[in-house]
Amino acid sequence: MTVLLQTTNLSKSFGGVAALSQVNLSIEEGEIFSVIGPNGAGKTTLFNLITGIFPPSAGGINLRTYDLLQTSRFSGVPMPLWFRRRRSVHELTRLGIARTFQNIRLFPEMSALENVMVGVDAHSRTGLAATLLATGSYRRELRDTRSRALELLDFVGIRRYAGELSKNLAYGDQRRVEIARALGTAPQLLLLDEPAAGMNPAEEAVLMQLIQKVRGSGVTILLIEHDMKVVMGISDRIAVLDFGVKIGEGSARDVQNNPDVIKAYLGSGISNLRPRSSTTKPISADALTGPLLEVDNLHVNYGVIEAVKGVSLRVHSGEIVALIGSNGAGKSTILKTISGLRAPRRGTISLEGKPIQGSPPHRIVRLGIAHSPEGRRILSRMTLLENLQLAYREASKSRPGGSDEQEALARVYELFPVLKDRAREPGGSLSGGQQQMLAIGRALIAKPRLLMLDEPSMGLAPMMVDRIFEIIQSINQQGATILLVEQNAQMALLVSARAYVLESGRIVVTDESTKLLGNDLVRRAYLGEALEGANDPST
């Protein structure tokens, strides 16, 4: 085995905070190497250094014999240090490093095929003159690029969507286009940044097969992933980062048995969550007054595609209600429609019996419905404090900086102490987990009557997931009513009182969560189609 990628004492600090310090990794040719670590451990920073998005503060990176950080200003001519330059991102791609992004970054207005063709173009040579004159080599290259891109779409199993605009593809398919696009650049090393984020178990299984298949085609893989099932299932070796320091490395078993790793990463390993028995469900006076939120026969379209097809649901005050289902089932769309971000085509949404559908989002917020959207959507150039203040002032209309506001901030900081320390920092500089806490804190700061959380655990380390769900339970016990959309169905069912299971825009099952938990029928309804697909990645 030869070493493909080597980092030596790689360090990076942002404004005095060390995101990575002295990390040494050597990734061998043909292996699947995973980097894991709690949120904010520096995993994405590592990716950004390897792909040249920004330079390290110290240390080196080598791909085989190439120095990835700098090169001679004149190709091939060795030059003294002061006459060298940084390699640019596109240059690294040509050297054989390709990546996917944590928050899918396809070219939305281009078709799946064109997206992949951009990747294949990395090694195209046709210049401007040849293009304008449509020379033979231009035509040949166009044909080759196209057929190579189709091959790759076939390889990842979505050739049938080649002509679709990538923004119209389902989430899982977008991930696959991203992988195909990266493979188009003919990489030696493929970096996958949380490819399983937001996937259900069946989709994860398909993804794992795909990653194996990519490795089988001769590409070395460097993987960042939170989902332990994926990481332990396919990695040859795993490195563990914590606060920017490598604290362990080895096979899945080595890592699982490494006490440092267990302590730092997996926490106690035992969740404090207990399924709530149906008897503890708070039944308040609303049995008489009717539900807090009532959605009746809701239809929502994206253009001609009907995303929500006649959904009716109720949320009583004091409840946690979960909305679960596979990707593309319409969960997020329902939340967005309730909060006024999308207009329903048909149906009614009422808050305490008063219809609210069609009202603009800012009015709905003031009525007491707060929405923590999927993907956090924090305001990245404003400080954490400003994010919270803005949310509070918009929702409550109370005096800026008044004692009410201080109290509200204190409440959020009590739930998420780490936010207090970073209050003055821009939202964009927070780690993924901190951003998620901010998004939740921002939604609940004005004590909404209904708190809607969209995928609060997405992209979080297991310990953090537990923590988030504990917090969800505790804010509920303090009286908040919660409508929860969650990929992690098990967790959602553990914390919620009732749940609706959604499949392709329709509710297929609804019951008390304890009864749905472990219900085979539900599991099949929820995972059914996808599981069949898992056996055959080409469909």
Next chain:
Amino acid sequence: MSQLLSAGRSARVWYGSLSRRYAAASPLVRYAVTLAILIAIAAVPLLLPSLTPDSLYWSAVLVKLGMAVLLALGLNVVVGMAGLLDLGYVAFFAVGAYSFAILSGAAKFNLAQLNRDPNVLALIPHWHMYYWLYFLVGLAIAVVAGLVFGAPTLRLRGDYLAIVTLGFGEMVRITANNADSITVGPWGITQIPHPALDIGPIHYDFGLHNEPYFWLLLAIIAIWIVFLRRLNRSRIGRAWMAIREDEVAAAAMGVRTVQMKLMAFAIGAAVASLSGAIYATQVSYVSPDEFTLFNTSFGSITILAMIVLGGMGSIAGPILGAALVIYLPELFRQVGDARLLIFGLALVVVMILRPEGILASRKRAAELTSHEDHAESLFDVREATQ
């Protein structure tokens, strides 16, 4: 209003089905259809006298339209395809016009006039066949100008780029105004020679006719459309679109972002300079006042309005936009100064009804499935293999 909308919708459907049928036809049919369309358009100025008493006036409008279409199709590369908001595009139109005016000797003549040179009459410029090459020299100068302006600014994004290009656009105009010894300053350059053809027995003087300028523009536009279609499908066009959609992801896929953006800028500049050079020879006069931001035919904002109105990124969109922006103010000419107000209102209404432009380029998928080779197989592959 709803009738207008539905009429618009059915027109778009009709246009869409036409272009699909065109794409599906055999190459021979396509060439024949293209040629027929070109001949029909070329015949328009000849037919005008039998259509309207103001034929001279309307044929002048046609020439203006030709220049505007060329500008719109050039700016479309920069803004529509590469996504670089350029608010100083008229600068390259000015560079083309001024380059030609200076190269042709007209500037020298005007300076001699101002200096009361006794030999001034000997300096009156006349057209020579090699003057045609000056169009290309002007184009080269514009490309250099595009690179010079582009290199420092293209590292900026979005609003910042827009502001800096706005500044560059004004700089060119102000330079033309102040560099008296080269550009004759605010007096402008007069006596720019009209083109002529002089090949063996053929002798044809463009003079004050409108038709030959229109045909010249039509030929350039036709060639440019062919080039645009090739660019669109090439790695260069894809790189531009990728940059427009997500620059970081584009770089991560190996796109040389700076190089590609410079290329878009330079190509846009080249096209604008051709339009500018033809403008200079037709009007026979250039002055800094023509090249303002809000000039109602060729101002940077006006050209931008054409492509936004017609639909960015497509080819038909900017042409339609240019036609509307040139034609509508002429239509309202009898209401005097209020015409621009009416025109502005019309623009606002269109943008409210159809914010993505009238003929937006959102059928990329359809384009892919129709006129590329073995395209039909795209969707049949699965059925065939099962």
